[in-house]
Amino acid sequence: MEAFIQYDFLRNAVITGVLIGFTAPVLGVFIVVRRLALITDALSHITLTGIAFHLFLSQTLSILTGLSPVYMGMVFAAAGSLLIEKLRLVYTAYQELAVPIILSSAIGLGVIFISLADGFNQDLFQYLFGSIIAVSRDDLAAVAGITAFVAVVLILFYNQLLFIAFDENQARVSGIPVKSMNLLFIIMTALVIATSMQLVGILLVSSLMTLPVAAALQVAKSFRQMFMYSVIVGESAVISGMISAFYLDVSSGGMIVLAALFLLFSAMMYRRASGRPVYHPGRQKETAAE
Template sequence: MDFLEPAFMQRALLAAVLVGITAPAVGIYLVQRRQALMGDGIGHVAMTGVGLGFLMSANPVWMATLVAVAGAVVMELIRAYGKTRGDLALALLFYGGMAGGVMLIQVGGGSNANLLSYLFGSLSTVSTEDVTAISVLAAFVILVTVGLRRQLFAVSQDEEFARVTGLPVRLLNLLIAVTAAVTVTVAMRVVGLLLVSALMVVPVAAAQQLSRSFKATFILSVTTGVVVTLAGTVTTYYADVPPGATIVLYAIGVFVLLALLAAPLARRRAKAAEAAAVDGCDSTVPAGRKPADDVRV
């Protein structure tokens, strides 16, 4: 347990736990909405916020949050109202955000090491100020994703039905986008902006291999997120490997493992359902007729 002694590891582990909770908690709604790559796009935009932080000598986490939220709102508006040129507008937003961030970091006096730490994560650079910002933002994400889970699930499942029931669909869609943006900035110090989308999607996909209900998927995906972020952080301390890549590879490993476990379970469920159907048919065979006759018919 010597990895708990360094102060930077204590900060990194706390940040890892918060990332492991928040990323899948938001990702489950994005996966349901078929917007699995939204986090990747927001990560590109957030890079401009990081660059502005260096340029203005401000905390890059807070600046990235402001820019990512603004970018997420624009993305949601393009999704809702964009027509044939919507994809082009999103592409310009994503690539412009990344290019602008790289340029601003260099102009603001940042180094390539600073750039790489935000792109792929870095444990040693997580400061006390970063942990404070991450904790506040994570609290917001958890409050939204858990407190409004019924409303967010309804909107993610079927917007038209949610609108008929009287839910503020447009406001909830914007809230999902803003929460995803906040999650990206929460995770960027540990996983990195280029890999945060994987942590929002892969644990959810892994959980869906075994679970059927929304509640079970939510709990299992968050559990998976916490386990892989902690495992990746500890591995990085001992093996000196990139934290973001390590965490994502662990998440993919969990997905493969659960997929292998789910295959025989699915076959058992199919056989049980088939047997139940056959038993149901047998029980409804009229008197005087043989079950075999009904099977042939």
């Protein structure tokens, strides 16, 4: 454990981990209940496009070399989130179409930038799979700022976001500005994804938003508990994943996902053991409890 206190880069990684162990699952709760889990994948891939773009540009523009590619990733993710929101309005009946459209454009563009930037290098590999030595002081500052932003937005708009997640039409009729709230939410999600990926990796970042929530769904009895359990699972997965990754000398993203999967499996077992029935929407008897 001393290593984590002794070395700056490890300390940065741990603090970053604790922060995203909170923000990712908290936003994930809203994303999962709105059945938009795949959007996180689209956003993480567009972040990769931004990073590849930065690596490509920094070959010719020397001013960029000192800057973390994460910022370019954030810009791309935010722009991508706006595009997704726009596409969801174009295809109201097929909202999930926004995901493959953005995902394939992101990968297509990303691959072009990567080949222009002389193919895969060590930097890019770290962003794909996550690494605890990838977190710089700059990155930590970005994560801290975004965590503060997420916390403030949630404190101010928790009620509105909950209502929109539960029933968008009804929220609109109640006078909640649904369009601007959706926009705010998706930009927030894009920023959290962009900053989480150094630790977890682009290919795995969506798991940090969905696996803890999937575990919480098994045990939570209310929406409030959903947050509580999601954050507990998220934090446990990040911290245990990082520590084991360091000592086993393997990818932190992989270990974090394995830890989250283990907790998800435990939650399923717990539910089964506690005898709580698995709920099937639409299959309940109309008069069962009258």
